[in-house]
Amino acid sequence: MTDNEMIEALLDIVDDTRTETPNRTEALVVRGYAAKTGRRSFRPTNAGWNLLGERGRRFDVD
Template sequence: MTDAERIEALLDIADPAREADPGRSAKLKVLGLAESVGAAGYRPTTAGWSALAERGRAFRNA
């Protein structure tokens, strides 16, 4: 998974308007960039938010 793919996958789980790919989200979990939430959801970890930097600011408190 390249840096660009990680950013896109993080944006997929951070932005409610985008649909997350469960396979890519699971890879983020293995990398420590996302954590499981509820039945089948994910959210970025602190490391995930740091990787998103300015691109994730709009979704940080959403």
């Protein structure tokens, strides 16, 4: 699973308009980027949020 695929899978979890892919979601759990919160619900872990955040973060120039 590439970084882009992991980001897409994380977006599937956090965005209500997107549909989760069970195989990708389980792969995120194994890698530590998502945690199971119920029978069929998942949430990103701190590592998952950090992976999402790094892609959108601007370069700061001081």
